[in-house]
Amino acid sequence: EDKVVQSPLSLVVHEGDTVTLNCSYEVTNFRSLLWYKQEKKAPTFLFMLTSSGIEKKSGRLSSILDKKELFSILNITATQTGDSAVYLCAHYNTNAGKSTFGDGTTLTVKP
Amino acid sequence: DVKVTQSSRYLVKRTGEKVFLECVQDMDHENMFWYRQDPGLGLRLIYFSYDVKMKEKGDIPEGYSVSREKKERFSLILESASTNQTSMYLCASRGQGGQPQHFGDGTRLSIL
Numbered sequence: 001e002d003k004v005v006q007s008p009l010s011l012v013v014h015e016g017d018t019v020t021l022n023c024s025y026e027v028t029n030f031r032s033l034l035w036y037k038q039e040k041k042a043p044t045f046l047f048m049l050t051s052s053g054i055e056k057k058s059g060r061l062s063s064i065l066d067k068k069e070l071f072s073i074l075n076i077t078a079t080q081t082g083d084s085a086v087y088l089c090a091h092y093n094t095n096a097g098k099s100t101f102g103d104g105t106t107l108t109v110k111p
Numbered sequence: 112d113v114k115v116t117q118s119s120r121y122l123v124k125r126t127g128e129k130v131f132l133e134c135v136q137d138m139d140h141e142n143m144f145w146y147r148q149d150p151g152l153g154l155r156l157i158y159f160s161y162d163v164k165m166k167e168k169g170d171i172p173e174g175y176s177v178s179r180e181k182k183e184r185f186s187l188i189l190e191s192a193s194t195n196q197t198s199m200y201l202c203a204s205r206g207q208g209g210q211p212q213h214f215g216d217g218t219r220l221s222i223l
Contacts, residue, residue, distance in 0.1 A: 032209045042214035092209045097142065097161055098169065099212065103153035
């Protein structure tokens with residue numbers, strides 16, 4: 001059974017800090033790793049990392065995939081209060097047609 | 112933009128009632144999913160469907176059933192609601208292959 005573990009479970013920082021969120025995985029048939037951001041409502045998609053795309057960047061957010069060590073990190077620089085959210089990591093299993101989610105990291109950015 | 116619409120944001124029901132949660136997507140996606148989200152437990156998959164009238168059990172299907180009569184609509188049914196089914200329920204849809212899922216805003220269900 002696929003397993004996705006995120007750490008830390010929660011994190012409190014101040015505006016301007018840089019944070020690194022971790023996601024490790026144990027899966028039978030790696031296809032893609034996805035990051036989502038969830039504020040008060042629906043999770044929204046951030047990045048998808050695959051064997052052919054192991055590094056992604058969008059503004060202050062970036063993510064890398066280490067297929068050898070079986071983990072991914074999500075980096076946020078110069079954090080803002082609007083970055084406060086739950087960040088979810090998920091592995092998509094092609095054979096099963098479904099995703100396995102980690103428990104999420106709750107990030108709180110204080111002014 | 113893909114839109115996934117869940118029929119209710121908040122719902123309060125009584126133990127033993129039959130509860131229907133509705134989800135509609137407007138992007139002609141083949142795949143639809145129902146999750147529940149509880150503090151400290153992340154998103155857990157209840158059921159999913161990869162085509163009309165097709166359904167697959169997820170990780171925690173007990174006490175739930177689903178219906179997919181039309182491609183755009185996926186319903187979650189609590190046959191006889193119990194207090195341990197109080198939770199946030201999220202619906203999602205996804206196109207073919209490994210595309211990202213698109214989520215609805217969730218239904219916060221309370222069973223009294």
